[in-house]
Amino acid sequence: KAGVTQTPRYLIKTRGQQVTLSCSPISGHRSVSWYQQTPGQGLQFLFEYFSETQRNKGNFPGRFSGRQFSNSRSEMNVSTLELGDSALYLCASSEAGGGAEYFGPGTRLTVT
Amino acid sequence: AQSVTQPDIHITVSEGASLELRCNYSYGATPYLFWYVQSPGQGLQLLLKYFSGDTLVQGIKGFEAEFKRSQSSFNLRKPSVHWSDAAEYFCAVGSTSGTYKYIFGTGTRLKVLA
Numbered sequence: 001k002a003g004v005t006q007t008p009r010y011l012i013k014t015r016g017q018q019v020t021l022s023c024s025p026i027s028g029h030r031s032v033s034w035y036q037q038t039p040g041q042g043l044q045f046l047f048e049y050f051s052e053t054q055r056n057k058g059n060f061p062g063r064f065s066g067r068q069f070s071n072s073r074s075e076m077n078v079s080t081l082e083l084g085d086s087a088l089y090l091c092a093s094s095e096a097g098g099g100a101e102y103f104g105p106g107t108r109l110t111v112t
Numbered sequence: 113a114q115s116v117t118q119p120d121i122h123i124t125v126s127e128g129a130s131l132e133l134r135c136n137y138s139y140g141a142t143p144y145l146f147w148y149v150q151s152p153g154q155g156l157q158l159l160l161k162y163f164s165g166d167t168l169v170q171g172i173k174g175f176e177a178e179f180k181r182s183q184s185s186f187n188l189r190k191p192s193v194h195w196s197d198a199a200e201y202f203c204a205v206g207s208t209s210g211t212y213k214y215i216f217g218t219g220t221r222l223k224v225l226a
Contacts, residue, residue, distance in 0.1 A: 020126070033214075035214075037128055042217075043202060043204075043216035045213060045215070046212035056213055056214060076181070090156060099144055099146055099158075099204075100146075100158065100214070103156040103157065103158075105155050106156075111199075
């Protein structure tokens with residue numbers, strides 16, 4: 001089976017712009033979760049989707065949103081980018097949720 | 113408040129020596145507990161997880177962890193460390209009741225001496 005894939009791998013955006021990141025889970029996995037990793041804040045949970053429904057959300061502002069499609073692929077959107085949004089964004093998939101099992105390589109977002 | 117503490121930011125061990133990485137948590141409900149490893153070539157990988165049952169959990173790469181409710185701890189152990197174990201290790205806690213959320217520890221960076 002192919003692993004979790006994330007696109008793009010690297011992204012440079014300007015403050016105020018918006019960005020959409022994509023995550024394709026392992027085939028058959030219905031849960032996709034997203035995480036932000038920064039040197040200052042470490043790993044933080046953003047949200048989890050299961051069968052197209054957001055089940056859980058971390059403590060991030062409303063500028064961070066996501067969705068999941070019927071094929072379990074997920075997108076994460078960040079609007080009105082701030083310099084502090086520069087981070088490695090990771091997604092993970094699992095068959096039924098209850099914890100991240102398989103991570104993608106991440107998308108490195110740089111906001112200038 | 114819910115929190116996860118990994119008291120050791122850096123740990124250095126010699127190859128072949130035993131390893132224990134500490135993780136303490138503060139969580140209102142019975143938690144789900146996880147250990148992950150992150151290395152440059154491998155990304156972030158799940159080592160093991162505990163949901164319920166036997167408090168001694170076996171994971172991949174020869175790692176194990178023990179859940180001790182009385183001490184609110186979930187320490188990771190390996191009897192003999194290999195040079196390839198050098199990486200950063202993260203403990204994480206999730207809720208088993210109400211809205212499921214994840215909290216990660218700050219990580220422990222492991223260095224292995226040849």
